[in-house]
Amino acid sequence: MHYQAVICLVIANWVSQVMADHRLDKKFWLGWGGVVITILFLVLGNILNKIIANSFDGFSIDRFLNPLFILAYAVLLVRGFIWIMSLKVVPLSVAYPFMSLSYPLILLVSYFMFDEAITLNRVLGTLFIVSGILFVGRR
């Protein structure tokens, strides 16, 4: 078996264990659901932004009144509110490091959706940025 599959299985097992432990914990689901949605919305907002940038060039009114841009804007706006709401349940020092997961996610998305390259430099760069953010955010 490939080691990637083993790592995925271990993570999946751990996640399902944690989920089972908190089956009836409403606060847990609201808080962590919020954190996960915040990350996904941030990625989604950026995907929409890139799609718009690919079909427009330079500043124009059309560009920013485009339904896709308005959707991207709304997604990013709603993300802010969901983030604040979930911080009511999950402590900032716990939730904050999870936000840096958006960096590897964007790298993957840009590879699969926009044919951008994943080079060794970019993987290392992502690792540096993520660990840097963990250091900057005081715990």
Add this chain to the structure above:
Amino acid sequence: MGILYLVIMVTLTTTGQIFAKQASGGLVMSKPWTIVKNPYLFASFASIAIVPFFVNLALDHYELAFVFSFTGIQYITVPLAAYIFLHEKLQIKQLLGMLLIVTGVWLFA
């Protein structure tokens, strides 16, 4: 031109965060006028509200992965601005983190 959009993006996010911190001191949730009449809060919202426009324009010039990696610079500018304008403390650990982020973004470029 592209780099200008990135710089504006980081600057606006930073000022937005600093204004948000300035605003938070005067906010009392049970007294709505402390929210409505808070100039710092409006300045904060205004700064952050313009950011997506510049992100979008920057994406004309650069790949998504690079533009997003550049947002990491915020984690350097916000603590530095907080140090300069709000007199918050900077720890060695944070300076180390900033160095890591700069290296990371440089690897992307």
